[in-house]
Amino acid sequence: xxxxxxxxxxxxxxxxxxxxxxxxxxxxxxxxxLCIRCIDNLPVTNxxxxxxxxxxxxxxxxxxxxxxxxxxxxxSGSLIQSLLHQLKxxxxxxxxxxxxxxxxxxxxxxxxFSNIDALIPLPLFPSKEKQRGYNQAAVLCDGxxxxxxxxxxxxxxxxxKSTSTQTKKNRVERWQNIDGKFAVTDLSLLKNQHVLLVxxxxxxxxxxxxxxxxxxxxxxxxxxxxxxxxxxx
Numbered sequence: 001x002x003x004x005x006x007x008x009x010x011x012x013x014x015x016x017x018x019x020x021x022x023x024x025x026x027x028x029x030x031x032x033x034l035c036i037r038c039i040d041n042l043p044v045t046n047x048x049x050x051x052x053x054x055x056x057x058x059x060x061x062x063x064x065x066x067x068x069x070x071x072x073x074x075x076s077g078s079l080i081q082s083l084l085h086q087l088k089x090x091x092x093x094x095x096x097x098x099x100x101x102x103x104x105x106x107x108x109x110x111x112x113f114s115n116i117d118a119l120i121p122l123p124l125f126p127s128k129e130k131q132r133g134y135n136q137a138a139v140l141c142d143g144x145x146x147x148x149x150x151x152x153x154x155x156x157x158x159x160x161k162s163t164s165t166q167t168k169k170n171r172v173e174r175w176q177n178i179d180g181k182f183a184v185t186d187l188s189l190l191k192n193q194h195v196l197l198v199x200x201x202x203x204x205x206x207x208x209x210x211x212x213x214x215x216x217x218x219x220x221x222x223x224x225x226x227x228x229x230x231x232x233x
Contacts, residue, residue: 018030020038021034022034022035022038023038034098039102042079043072043073043078043079043080044072044106045069045070045071045072047068047069047070048069048107048109048112054070055202055205055230058202058204059225062209063212063216064216065225066222066223067113068226069227070227070228070229071102073232074229080228083095087099088132088136089132091132096143097139097140097142099143100143100144100145101143101144101146101147103140103143104143104144104145104147105147107226113148113224115194116150116195118153118193119148120196121137121140121198122197122198123137123157125159126159138152138154140198140228144198144226156184156186156190157182157184157211157214158182160181160183182210182213183214184217184218188218190215192219192221193221197223197225198227199225199227199228200229202225203231
């Protein structure tokens with residue numbers, strides 16, 4: 001005979017099905033957001049293990065990074081594109097938190113990211129964050145914080161000016177669009193720290209570079225970068 005808790009779970013599942021946002025199946029464990037098949041199908045880069053990976057190369061000669069990585073490859077029509085769309089535009093914070101936990105659990109397999117002191121989400125301009133309801137990078141950081149046991153500094157960097165979309169701009173135009181748009185509220189809090197700047201996706205790296213330049217104004221601060229996805233060119 002089924003227990004009362006099992007009956008309640010079955011009943012709630014009937015009216016509020018737990019559906020995988022990747023493929024739509026309802027065959028997944030109660031404590032997982034993605035089904036096993038979608039997790040297995042994520043195009044993981046394994047950049048976290050390798051010095052001189054494709055993300056680190058983006059910043060060569062531009063900004064002094066300690067390490068950089070992305071969890072997955074991104075291309076049009078892919079599973080990761082669908083998941084990012086749901087995170088950014090469909091209000092699926094639960095998915096972002098799950099992906100952040102996944103990022104953190106994978107990154108701690110590499111000793112390159114074993115000495116991070118704090119996580120910093122790339123900030124959104126306040127009006128955009130209000131419109132969206134949250135900052136997707138901050139949601140990723142919350143998940144990463146749980147598995148990496150590292151604090152999140154959500155208000156240490158602010159976006160002081162709004163910018164137009166970066167989507168159709170080239171590298172120079174992206175930099176001109178974003179230059180001078182970030183500020184650190186208290187540089188002393190970053191002194192002697194190794195911080196990990198986090199965002200959802202990286203293409204040219206212009207936005208992360210501009211934000212990272214402000215962070216590196218703090219004395220003896222080391223900067224690393226992690227994103228959920230890396231755009232294949």
